[in-house]
Amino acid sequence: MNLQLTLAARYLAGRKLRTFLTTLAVVFGVLVIFGMNIILPTMIAALQINAQGAAGMVDFSVTHVSGEAFTADLLPTIQAVDGVRAVSVSLNRIVNLPADFYDNDPARPDVLTALSLVGVEPEAARSVRSYPVTAGRYLEASDSASTVISQTLADSLSVNVGDTFSIPTVNGITELRVAGILPPRTQPGNEEVLVTLAQAQEMTGETSRVNTIDINVETTAGEARHAEIQANIEASVGEDYHVGTLMAGTEMFASLKLGQAMMNLFGVLALFMGGFIIFNTFRTVVAERRRDIGMLRALGASRGTIIGMILAEGLLQGVIGTAAGLLFGYLLGAGIVKLAGPMLSQYINLKMGEPVVTPALLSMSIFLGVGVTVLAGLLPARSASKVTPLDALRPSVAEVEFKRRAGTGSVIGAVIVALTTLALFSGNPALIVPGGFLFLVGLAMIAPLLVRPITNIFGRLIALIYAREGTGELAQGNLTRQSARVAATASATMLGLVVIVAAGGLISSLTVTLYDLMRKSLGSDYLFIPPSIALWNSNVGAHAGFADQLRAVEGVEAVSTLRFAGSIANGQAVSLMGIDPATFPEVSGLHFQEGSESAYQALADGHALIANSAFVTAAGAQVGDMLELITPNGPVEYRLVAVATDFLNVKITTAFISQADMQADFGTTEDVFIQLNLAPGADRAAADASIRAIAVDYPQFKIISGKTYFQSMKSQMDAAFAAMYFLLAMLALPSLIAMLNTLTIGVIERTREIGMLRAVGATRKQIRTMVLAEALLLAAIGTAFGILGGLYLGYTFVSAMASIFPLGYAFPLTGVLAAIAVGLLFGALAAIIPARQAARMNVVEALRYE
Amino acid sequence: MSLIQTENLTKIYGCGETAVTALDHVNMQVNAGEFVAVMGPSGCGKSTLLHLLGGLDRSTEGKVSIDGTSLAEMKDNDLTKLRRKRIGFVFQFYNLIPVLTAIENAALPVTLDGVRPAEARQRAAEWLERFGLGDRLNNRPDQLSGGQQQRVAIARALVAEPALVLADEPTGNLDTKASDEIAALLRQVSKEYGRAVIMVTHNPRIAAYADRIVFLKDGKIVDETLLERKNGDNAKMLADKIKRIGD
Structure with a gap:
């Protein structure tokens, strides 16, 4: 073994506890960075698999860039594209199921946490996918309240052909009769509940709208031809539409990215500390070993050899610490994936696979871990190389030098402190x-x-x-x-x-x-909470009638609802929340950073939006700007009137518009979150009973009082x-x-x-x-x-x-x-x-x- | 031409009123195979002389030449190489690297010189065996007695086959028996292996092993004595002399 490495290894082994503790600092930094970064790609991979599972055998899927539903006007245009063989429109919605919806047993874990409701035109759908029914029959255009499900879903619901099961919809609970059963499902992702398009539109309140156009192209098409057809389709649908596999979970990405950034900050801090601790240790090491170093110099070790020796120690610690950090980081990541997996599949319908380790992440972690350690050793190594052979004989000399150097350092330090204080x-x-x-x-x-x-x-x-x-x-x-x-x-x-x-x-x-x-x-008296907070588009809400019914209850003073639509503004995906400018401030409220409560009036006047700071930062917008929101009917201009945040959407790029605008531009009237205040002096018990009686038909909402929440x-x-x-x-x-x-x-x-x-x-x-x-x-x-x-x-x-x-x-x-x-x-x-x-x-x- | 020689070698520490002249125009020369002891009272400049001879420190005035080359004109890296190849050091406190074994310590100078590890070990082992440490090759310094540690240090000083060995109070930390062993060993080094050995000591009994004694006082050479091997008590003669000079 090389002399420097031998010496490094021996010195390190001679101080086991110290080596362990200093290395521990590196381990911790690498662990955090590596472990946490494993998790995000794993989640992304899971999201992609889910999306691909949904896309099935289809060559291309056309969706609106905002993720919103749209009218099927495009269909003839796409059909006319050269190379397109078959086209089918569908309306896909994920239906989150409330806890214990089917088994009614809180003790048993729920097998089903969400279903994928798929509305299709039965014949057209068969032209792009195969539906090999094994029992009963396939859907017919004239069917109503009928469904085709997989054997796996039938088994978990304990239903057979001819039986019915219930599913929450915007109109309350709907009963569906099983018309046919498909083979057991093999792909990951949610179980599909296949219904006619009209049925799905009714169940989701998306009258005469669809959200996906599936396209199959010539089967003989080679890769180049495939790309050409895709380009042609893209040209025909325009840039408001996205061609490819289904876009999924943009909001999810935003949340994950933030979490990742925080964790990275934490990891960098940990590594920074690790580097500092090693720096300190090496400084002591150099002082402690002045005699040995002087001796080596007297024997003919060059300055480079001494620097090499100290750096070799850093390198060894860095390599060992990084290796251990990678190992524990992987275990941490895998552990979190394993532990959080069931929870995630419960709340956001995400099935996570094995942790994903990208070569880039691996090399970055190694680079950071080893780099920091070696870097930390650099200055002490330099000062070690300045130890003269005489120090082996006269230890006091170096001490004087050590002090003097500390003096220059203090001056630089003072400058840094002064500058950073100014900063x-x-x-x-x-x-x-x-x-x-x-x-x-x-x-x-x-x-x-x-x-x-x-x-x-x-x-x-x-x-x-x-x-x-x-x-x-x-x-x-x-x-x-x-x-x-x-x-x-x-x-x-x-x-x-x-x-x-x-x-x-x-x-x-x-x-x-x-x-x-x-x-x-x-702060409202009652909250109606959907299964997924802040992942609004995976929730099935309620039609406007539900809120009206609640308003009619004796003793209810005000009801405010949130509606959701996805959109894009300044190239940035944004969650639009539709509010009623009149009732929202009474029941709920925003925390204004710019502008004031008067912004609600601007919303009521139309085509104005209040954005949260996450959005303002991401989109680079300012109050007073005109923003183009992509809607299913093309771009519409909105004026940014204020910057304000609510609690639920704090981390997500969000903007608030009036419900009237949302209905006009996005066609959405579905309430995904409802808040309710009782009038002072109302009969609380009676009101509570009436409210709960109405809500029975909407089990997708969990009713709780604001205080409990x-x-x-x-x-x-x-x-x-x-x-x-x-x-x-x-x-x-x-x-x-x-x-x-x-x-x-x-x-x-x-x-x-x-x-x-x-x-x-x-x-x-x-x-x-x-x-x-x-x-x-x-x-x-x-x-x-x-x-x-x-x-x-x-x-x-x-x-x-x-x-x-x-x-x-x-x-x-x-x-x-x-x-x-x-x-x-x-x-x-x-x-x-x-x-x-x-x-x-x-x-x-x-x-x-x- | 002698192996090492000094011309008006002067070293002054500090400056102005606090300046201390440690060496004052010293002229001396040492030939290959010669064993020279430097004696003198504390603070006479013995150690400073040794450090300057070994290229560990730089002179204020005058020069040191080894093989006719002046050390003053050499860069740090060249000096380092010179120390590695031409000079061996032995110190009072042995200065072995505590984490290395006897053989690794002894092999250090040649390892630093880039000799293959197997050969470096081979050469170190040979010297250690000559000095009676054949069964101690893989012991760490803390498992060796003081005398044994100093023998490892001498093996280390010789492993690179230097022309000159500098020893600074090599017996200062040893008992009488071990001191005699080490002094005899150093004499063997000069006579049997033909190295020039310069040893600083204040022990007359140890100095008596040398061929020639240089007496230093207040940074100046005040006396030089050639020792005859034949006649009686050299040590006593040296003790008397140092007493005279000291007074």
Whole structure:
């Protein structure tokens, strides 16, 4: 084996615990990045498989770019395209089933969570797909309330030809009679319920509209011809339509992407910390091994060899850490896919396959993991190469040099801190985000300068406690003398605490804003909630009559509904929510960032929209802009009148328009979410009974009171935050243990001095006290820095979120208090082992120690 | 021509009023196969002289030449190569790399020189066996006694076949018996293997193993003595001399 690698491996093996802890930091960073990035492609793959499953044997499917239904006017145009053999229109809707819809048994897990309702013209459909009926008969054009289903679905519903089963629709529950049964289904995706087009249009309220045109082309067509036909079809349908396999789940993608971005940020932070911890360790390593390095230089090792040796150590740790990170990351990803799979298939009809590892992700994770470690080793390696052979003989020389270099570093650090502080006040997120990380680097570099003033302050405190024996002063002296090493230890502590405080800042800001938003958006007396919140297009809602019935109930003051249509504006997919500008503000409400409540009036006047900040950022739009929304009837101009957010659609690019506009431009009158307020003084019991009686026909909605929903959302959020805190604690742990590490080294380095103190009569207890006082001082410095850096970074997070979700910054008092407690506790804990070690030292041996 | 020689070698630490002259116009030369001991009271500049001779430090004035080449004009990399190929070092505290075994430590200079690992080990093993450490090849420094560690260090100093071995208080950390063994070994190195050995010591008994003694005081050479092997107590004579010079 190569000399550098041999040395690296031996040194690492000689310090197993330290190696383990520093490597752990790399493992964690890679784990988060790799693990989390496995999950998103896996979900995308699942979405694609589902879409392909739906497309079946069809060559092409034409859908509207907005995903909305449209009138079948295009049919003759497509049929006329050269090479097109057969065309069939259909209306496909996913029907989410409420829990326990068929089995009525909460104890048993639901086999069916959603069905795919497919309305076809029976004869035309047969020209593009085959329907080999095994029992009963295929659909006929004149059929009504009849269906053809697969054997698998028939089995899970326990029905046979001639039996009926129920299914929720916009008109309430509809009974369908099984006319025929198809062979068991082999593709993934939802079970299909095949009905006539007219039946489907009635069940979904999409009168005389379809949402898919399936096309089969000449069977002999080769690949080139296939592409040519596709191009011809694309030309004939125009750019408002999409030709290809079915587009699925754009909203889903948006949510997933956001989650992925957050996780990546987290992973990068973890790696950053890992790099910092390794940097610190290497700095100590170089100081510790000055003699060995000087010796090697005296023996004829060149500077390059020394750099190579330190880098080889970094490389080894990087490679091992990355490998372990990849492994655990894969297990984490696979575990989440496995655990979340059933939940996802329940709530969003997504069947997930095996985790997908792309070569790009793999190489990026390796590059980041190994790169960070090697990079972290670079500076210490350089300073190691500057150790002269004489240092092997005169250790004090290097110490002087170490201090001097720390001096230049402090100046650079001060500049960085000053610049990043300016960036903070600039309010520009493009500056603040990188500023947050630079601020930490700056703090770490400036640390040696601040050691003296800070130890003076805290030293007085400690001197008060241990006033009689002077050990406090001794500890303080030790620290100020070795400011560079102290800075290294303190910055390790700082990093651990930064994360706690920063996350505290983010979480407290998030909670305050979200709770406020929730109260505003969901503060009504009753909520009618569809199975999938915020994935609106997979829900079957209710026709307008349902809300009217509710309005008629005695004691009901106001009913506000949300309607949904998908669209595209400025090339950005957007969820349109139709609201009634008059009732919506009474029952629900928006949190305005730009504009005010008067925007509702603009909506009522027509062709105006209120967009949420996610949309404004993604589409690059401003208040006052005219936006072209793609509708099934072509583009329509809307004026952007305000920017505001509701709770449900916070993370999704969303715009609010009036229900009147939505009906005119998108033809949608289906209510997907309903909120209801009772009049003050109404007979609540009577009203409740009437409301529930009406809702029985619409089992797709879960009825809950706003208060209950608020509570359940709050507890969900609290659980999510608790999980985040746990992850953060895992992040903080390695750097806090790094502090213990450095402290122990500090004791070893001063062995001789401690021996001297013992020789001149210091008791074991005094030695212990001195080391403890030193540790507490160190912890105090680290904590002070950690809180500073954490507050900055927390603000960074909050402002980075602004484009997605604007938050008011809330001071994280809990986070700061927790950081102080944790910092000092760890300081004391970290001192116990070295303090005992120092106190137990044999005086003679210690004095002889070189 | 001698192997190594100095011309008006001067080293001044610090500057202005605090300047300390560690070496003051030292002129000396050492031939191949010669064993020279440098003696003198503490702070006389012994170690500084050795560091300058070994290219570990640079002189303020004057020059050191090895094989006629002046060290002052060499770049750091060339100096490094020179140390690797032409000079071996032995230190008071052995300075073995703690994580490497005896044979790996001894092989270091040739390994650093790019010699194939198998050959490097082979050469290191030969020297260790000559010095009676044949059964200790795979022990780490902490499993060896002080004398054994110093013998590993001497093997390391010789493995690259250097012309010059510099030893800085090689027995300073050893008991009497081990000290004598090491001093005898160094004499063997110069006589049997033909290397020039320059050893700094303040122990007259150890210095008595050398061919020639150079006495330093306040950075200047104050006396040089050639030792006769035949007559009696060289050590006592040296002790008397150092006492005189010290006063």
